[in-house]
Amino acid sequence: xxxxxxxxxxxxxxxxxxxxxxxxxxxxxxxxxxxxxxxxxxxxxxxxxxxxxxxxxxxxxxxxxxxxxxxxxxxxxxxxxxxxxxxxxxxxxxxxxxxxxxxxxxxxxxxxxxxxxxxxxxxxxxxxxxxxxxxxxxxxxxxxxxxxxxxxxxxxxxxxxxxxxxxxxxxxxxxxxxxxxxxxxxxxxxxxxxxxxxxxxxxxxxxxxxxxxxxxxxxxxxxxxxxxxxxxxxxxxxxxxxxxxxxxxxxxxxxxxxxxxxxxxxxxxxxxxxxxxxxxxxxxxxxxxxxxxxxxxxxxxxxxxxxxxxxxxxxxxxxxxxxxxxxxxxxxxxxxxxxxxxxxxxxxxxxxxxxxxxxxxxxxxxxxxxxxxxxxxxxxxxxxxxxxxxxxxxxxxxxxxxxxxxxxxxxxxxxxxxxxxxxxxxxxxxxxxxxxxxxxxxxxxxxxxxxxxxxxxxxxxxxxxxxxxxxxxxxxxxxxxxxxxxxxxxxxxxxxxxxxxxxxxxxxxxxxxxxxxxxxxxxxxxxxxxxxxxxxxxxxxxxxxxxxxxxxxxxxxxxxxxxxxxxxxxxxxxxxxxxxxxx
Amino acid sequence: xxxxxxxxxxxxxxxxxxxxxxxxxxxxxxxxxxxxxxxxxxxxxxxxxxxxxxxxxxxxxxxxxxxxxxxxxxxxxxxxxxxxxxxxxxxxxxxxxxxxxxxxxxxxxxxxxxxxxxxxxxxxxxxxxxxxxxxxxxxxxxxxxxxxxxxxxxxxxxxx
Numbered sequence: 124x125x126x127x128x129x130x131x132x133x134x135x136x137x138x139x140x141x142x143x144x145x146x147x148x149x150x151x152x153x154x155x156x157x158x159x160x161x162x163x164x165x166x167x168x169x170x171x172x173x174x175x176x177x178x179x180x181x182x183x184x185x186x187x188x189x190x191x192x193x194x195x196x197x198x199x200x201x202x203x204x205x206x207x208x209x210x211x212x213x214x215x216x217x218x219x220x221x222x223x224x225x226x227x228x229x230x231x232x233x234x235x236x237x238x239x240x241x242x243x244x245x246x247x248x249x250x251x252x253x254x255x256x257x258x259x260x261x262x263x264x265x266x267x268x269x270x271x272x273x274x275x276x277x278x279x280x281x282x283x284x285x286x287x288x289x290x291x292x293x294x295x296x297x298x299x300x301x302x303x304x305x306x307x308x309x310x311x312x313x314x315x316x317x318x319x320x321x322x323x324x325x326x327x328x329x330x331x332x333x334x335x336x337x338x339x340x341x342x343x344x345x346x347x348x349x350x351x352x353x354x355x356x357x358x359x360x361x362x363x364x365x366x367x368x369x370x371x372x373x374x375x376x377x378x379x380x381x382x383x384x385x386x387x388x389x390x391x392x393x394x395x396x397x398x399x400x401x402x403x404x405x406x407x408x409x410x411x412x413x414x415x416x417x418x419x420x421x422x423x424x425x426x427x428x429x430x431x432x433x434x435x436x437x438x439x440x441x442x443x444x445x446x447x448x449x450x451x452x453x454x455x456x457x458x459x460x461x462x463x464x465x466x467x468x469x470x471x472x473x474x475x476x477x478x479x480x481x482x483x484x485x486x487x488x489x490x491x492x493x494x495x496x497x498x499x500x501x502x503x504x505x506x507x508x509x510x511x512x513x514x515x516x517x518x519x520x521x522x523x524x525x526x527x528x529x530x531x532x533x534x535x536x537x538x539x540x541x542x543x544x545x546x547x548x549x550x551x552x553x554x555x556x557x558x559x560x561x562x563x564x565x566x567x568x569x570x571x572x573x574x575x576x577x578x579x580x581x582x583x584x585x586x587x588x589x590x591x592x593x594x595x596x597x598x599x600x601x602x603x604x605x606x607x608x609x610x611x612x613x614x615x616x617x618x619x620x621x622x623x624x625x626x627x628x629x630x631x632x633x634x635x636x637x638x639x640x641x642x643x644x645x646x647x648x649x650x651x652x653x654x655x656x657x658x659x660x661x662x663x664x665x666x667x668x669x670x671x672x673x674x675x676x677x678x679x680x681x682x683x684x685x686x687x688x689x690x691x692x693x694x695x696x697x698x699x700x701x702x703x704x705x706x
Numbered sequence: 707x708x709x710x711x712x713x714x715x716x717x718x719x720x721x722x723x724x725x726x727x728x729x730x731x732x733x734x735x736x737x738x739x740x741x742x743x744x745x746x747x748x749x750x751x752x753x754x755x756x757x758x759x760x761x762x763x764x765x766x767x768x769x770x771x772x773x774x775x776x777x778x779x780x781x782x783x784x785x786x787x788x789x790x791x792x793x794x795x796x797x798x799x800x801x802x803x804x805x806x807x808x809x810x811x812x813x814x815x816x817x818x819x820x821x822x823x824x825x826x827x828x829x830x831x832x833x834x835x836x837x838x839x840x841x842x843x844x845x846x847x848x849x850x851x852x853x854x855x856x857x858x859x860x861x862x863x864x865x866x
Contacts, residue, residue, distance in 0.1 A: 288768055288769060289766065289768055290768055291772040293768075293772050293775045303768055304771035305753050702753065702757055704753065704757070
């Protein structure tokens with residue numbers, strides 16, 4: 124790309140000719156504020172925060188939509204600009220529920236931060252306020268239109284990234300609301316609960332349905348044996364909530380914190396990820412060898428599962444019948460673990476700490492109750508765990524590193540990388556390749572399936588058979604790939620789908636990303652790095668070599684895909700109608 | 707107010723709508739023309755109709771609903787046989803148009819933007835219709851009534 128010269132705040136800079144003024148400024152350390160802007164997703168110039176003065180142009184210009192041109196002279200910080208931004212922000216605030224102290228996003232709200240930065244002392248415009256009800260109908264996502272500033276970031280993500288499209292602008296002018304069609308509630312629409320709208324929201328208009336109080340209550344209850352498990356991706360991001368650098372793995376501190384919160388046992392969902400690989404790997408081998416439905420598609424991501432049930436029901440038989448890892452572990456805790464410790468499963472309360480909001484909906488699925496009780500009782504997001512830790516005033520950063528509890532806390536490098544896109548595929552390949560060839564793999568790193576490219580493909584030779592695999596992340600990319608499979612343009616044996624872009628490390632339940640980190644860092648890669656580093660450092664890096672996995676098959680399940688394994692570790696799916704009509 | 711969509715009575719219209727969708731689908735920006743035709747065909751755009759359009763054009767329902775609620779030419783409830791418009795332009799307003807509108811609401815048990823249960827009357831508040839000399843003004847379909855006072859309203863309604 125050819126370069127042009129632009130003068131921004133008196134400094135002459137060279138930038139690619141296709142840059143916007145905003146990109147030109149940011150790449151040269153000039154920070155123009157934004158609110159509705161989400162790079163590549165929502166570039167609409169609606170919020171007017173990014174206004175700048177451009178020499179020769181009439182009026183102030185929105186820098187997020189204005190392309191640079193050679194010789195352009197831009198001023199980002201004049202009195203006129205500051206006053207315009209301030210007036211606009213005051214107008215936004217005039218119709219905003221300003222209950223910051225009790226807001227979910229207090230102290231990490233982009234609107235609040237801007238109000239501080241622009242020096243808002245008083246909201247001069249006391250006009251009419253829109254008052255709408257807070258929608259708490261969904262088990263995963265709470266929508267509060269009174270906090271909404273109509274930036275459209277959630278709409279952009281839901282429509283264009285996830286290809287779900289359940290949120291939109293309705294009505295016009297002052298009556299405009301962002302929400303579902305026909306004023307439907309969140310649990311009446313084909314929402315997949317991925318929570319990417321929450322991750323995109325700059326304010327507290329979208330948030331997870333909090334379950335913290337239920338968990339505190341269970342911990343207090345002497346009759347309850349409260350077991351907690353943590354997903355791989357949680358350890359890669361939890362530290363950010365306590366000021367640690369992005370990409371810092373905090374496994375040991377996280378375990379120590381959970382112990383101080385008062386959980387009776389602390390297990391690792393990673394153990395169940397190894398179990399998933401055993402079950403899913405053998406399911407794949409069975410399908411390959413016995414003419415089963417192909418391509419087989421992974422089933423770890425509950426956002427993706429619900430997407431498939433709503434939008435691609437013709438692929439339901441392609442889904443692996445394996446429960447997602449935390450549901451597997453819940454089922455194991457309430458059966459195997461309950462038996463060997465002589466605890467009645469009705470007294471066990473399983474809490475899953477997940478990077479995910481869709482897991483909340485998943486835990487409510489009636490079919491996921493192998494012991495007769497729900498496999499998992501409560502799901503907390505990474506953000507909720509951070510809140511619990513803060514409530515106890517535990518100094519997280521100073522905590523020592525502690526280990527997971529015995530039996531279901533043992534895991535391998537293969538399971539840790541489940542949290543990044545391509546991780547499940549890589550873990551599966553490590554095991555399947557060795558099971559098929561009967562030989563030790565020389566190289567364990569399957570680089571072709573790593574990284575944040577939208578669709579990744581690889582061909583693996585298993586004893587002379589070429590197995591074609593693909594990895595996608597975000598349901599939007601999954602939709603693209605499935606359309607190609609449907610049309611016959613593409614043909615695979617095994618596909619990994621993660622519902623969120625980047626996989627679980629950037630799931631809808633992960634810590635909010637600061638606006639400056641969005642453009643300065645490759646968040647998906649930074650967090651994934653923490654997981655791949657942990658994988659490298661593990662002594663055992665293949666699921667089938669996990670000694671506890673061997674033990675649980677010897678003692679309990681007999682072999683992968685056995686009758687007992689099917690009873691406890693596998694599930695089924697249903698076609699779901701979008702916007703069912705009253706008949 | 708609930709208006710039940712009658713699938714049987716609307717069967718031929720639905721067929722027609724599907725034909726329209728197939729035809730417009732080939733062109734760029736098919737949503738507005740399809741919504742326009744559907745509004746004409748059914749007289750309103752209930753969820754049943756919008757869902758058919760959503761599936762036919764492969765556009766999310768939330769987006770279609772957004773367009774349907776943005777433009778005032780689209781309606782989510784059926785229009786009555788007679789549309790009563792009351793001008794709320796400045797001249798009519800100062801001459802007491804609000805009293806006229808309130809009286810119509812009382813007489814017909816109807817809100818602005820609503821339709822009576824028997825689908826006979828709809829009520830709309832309009833901007834200036836350019837008959838300020840006759841203020842306050844109301845219209846019933848193409849008929850114009852001017853220099854009104856609220857007591858004349860029942861008599862006018864009775865004519866229809």
